[in-house]
Amino acid sequence: MNNYDVIVIGGGSGGLTVAAGAAQFGAKVALIEQKSGLGGDCLHYGCVPSKALIAAAKEIHEVRKNGMKHGLEVKGVTDWSVIRNQIQSAVDTIQEHDSTSRFQNLGVDVHHARAVFLDEHHLRLSSGKTIKGKRIVIATGSSPVIPPIENIEQVKVITNESLFYMEHLPERIVMVGGGAIGMEMAQALSRLGSEITVVDHSDMLFKKEDKEIAEKMQKEMEKELTIHLGARVNKLENNQGEITAVIEGEQEKRVGIDALFLAVGRKPNTEKLQLDRAGVELDEEGAVVVNDRLQSSVSHIYAIGDVNGQFPFTHGAGEEGKIAVSNAVFGLKRKMNYENLPWAFYTQPEIFHLGITEEEAKTKLGEDYTVIRASKADRMIAEQDDTSFVKVILDKKGFILGAHGIGANASDWMQILVMMKTNGQKIRELSSIVHPYPARTEIVKQLADQYWRKKLFESNITKLTSKYISVFR
Structure with missing residues (x-):
């Protein structure tokens, strides 16, 4: 059995920060990532590919808008395969920095496997190995929530995890959810040529923002998108092969669709870790409960990034990783403070x-x-x-x-x-x-x-x- 000073579960932004930092300070480190590549959601399904998509959509939008403004007629259909290749190129370039070999060269033992807790110090890997850690950092991120929608299996379902790897861009998409992911992708896909309908249960978009900012932004979004607020999609109907989304709000509406994009929220990836064996407490949403030092209910087990439900942004996970390194490796008692952490929505x-x-x-x-x-x-x-x-x-x-x-x-x-x-x-x-x-x-x-x-x-x-x-x- 291999013994480690620090075991990190999850190879995203937070996990990589901990693994690299701890190894460079001389700790014996194991990094466990179930996917074949490191980088986590941010690299493969989130920040990087989404911003590449937004950039391409902005260029196309500007060409059309400015062409019209200056009396030029711009025609043509967006080639999704070209955009998809641009997205993949951006991911591949950054992937080199987050490569397995780089972390191995830092002295980190990288295990591409799934992990479950046997007790508060031991993990069993899907590769068959059992490893032990003095300190364990959980950085397993989050996944899209799939809401209960009747007949959802009858239509193509898109999430941020499948969007960037689709073969074709659907013509008509209903975006379920008007949060950051929903609005960024709705605007970008609309600019690329899809007919987008946004449905959100709230009475206002961007509700966590300052009201004055939110109101201005909602007006901008309404210039480009069809938006239904105070509404939900609870079922789909199939009329001789024509799929319709039933939008239930003040008035019931039906919209023909080719795909349903689910962006109603994210859930912490804790379900398969068997944390009960280690005595780690979870909240009602399944997030690991942590104190301001990022310790779970078991003091030598830490949780950072989306999995603790505190600040669901990549840069937040990176900062939490720094705190976790200080506390787990050196026994310090540094506290995480979110007061000066900004966030941004990369809409236009x-x-x-x-x-x-x-x-x-x-x-x-x-x-x-x-x-x-x-x-x-x-x-x-x-x-x-x-x-x-x-x-x-x-x-x-x-x-x-x-x-x-x-x-x-x-x-x-x-x-x-x-x-x-x-x-x-x-x-x-x-x-x-x-x-x-x-x-x-x-x-x-x-x-x-x-x-x-x-x-x-x-x-x-x-x-x-x-x-x-x-x-x-």
């Missing part, structure tokens, strides 16, 4: 989210906060971009509580606010940072102008300076 325009929303500020602080907004920076005006918008929530001292943006490349030009919030800098410090004119980041610098306008021109200071100038200058 993009959404950026950091910290609390204005609605959350009202609930937590009453009236003890300030909101500053900015829009229409010169670069955006020059590019006829009338959508870009920034909103920041501040405490009374000018520290950033939340920052929210919408616009082209918002995930890039909002990053300076992440640095400022992380470093505890006040919004006024933006005034001392010079941006090359007319960079898109000027929209963020406008926030400092708004702040000073409120602080100076709406206060008694203006009266004092006016009197000083009239008397002494």
Whole structure:
């Protein structure tokens, strides 16, 4: 039997961070991944292929839109096989960095197998081996939820795990779910030529976002997509080979479809691990319950990434991996803090989210906060971009509580606010940072102008300076 200092179950972003970090610090490490390649959902089914798809869809959309704008007629049908090859090329290029051989060269024992717990220290692999670990890190990620839909077997079902490897692009798709995955893919597939109908049970899209941002974004999405809110798809009907989705809401509607895309949420991959043998506690959703040090109910077993249900984004899993390495390998007691972790939706325009929303500020602080907004920076005006918008929530001292943006490349030009919030800098410090004119980041610098306008021109200071100038200058 092989004994390890650290066993990592799952070869995604979080698991690879732990395996590489622990091995480089001298620990004896085993990495278990049931698929033939490392990289996890992000590389094979999520972040990488989806952004490659979005980029291709954006290019096609821009060609058509700008051609029409300038009097050109653009015709033709998208070649899905070409786009699929571009997606695979992006995955293959990044896969080289996440190769099995790279981790083996770091000293990691890589096992491509499934694992189940025998007890709190021992794992049985599908290869037949039994291994033991002083510390174990669970990083098995999550999978798409498949909702109960009557007659679902009669139509092609798509999830993020099958989308990028389809042979053909369906003509008519009903997108069940209007979350991040649903809206990113709905918009991209629509731009590639599919007829997309989005169905979501909520009364509003992007409900976790600041309401002002969500409302702006919903209007943008409605320009390109047919959207039914407060509705569900509970069954499909087959009328002589024509498949229809029955959309149940305020009014019942029927939509002919060629495929059903399921994006209603994700569930933690814990079901097959037999964690009860190790005494690891799960919550009602099947996620591993962890403390702020990422320890499960069994102190030497950690859980990071989607499997713990805390922050379902790849960069969050990477940060949790760093904390897990510190605590599992060195016995430190570092705590995971999510307050300064942003997220973004890579729709067009993009959404950026950091910290609390204005609605959350009202609930937590009453009236003890300030909101500053900015829009229409010169670069955006020059590019006829009338959508870009920034909103920041501040405490009374000018520290950033939340920052929210919408616009082209918002995930890039909002990053300076992440640095400022992380470093505890006040919004006024933006005034001392010079941006090359007319960079898109000027929209963020406008926030400092708004702040000073409120602080100076709406206060008694203006009266004092006016009197000083009239008397002494």
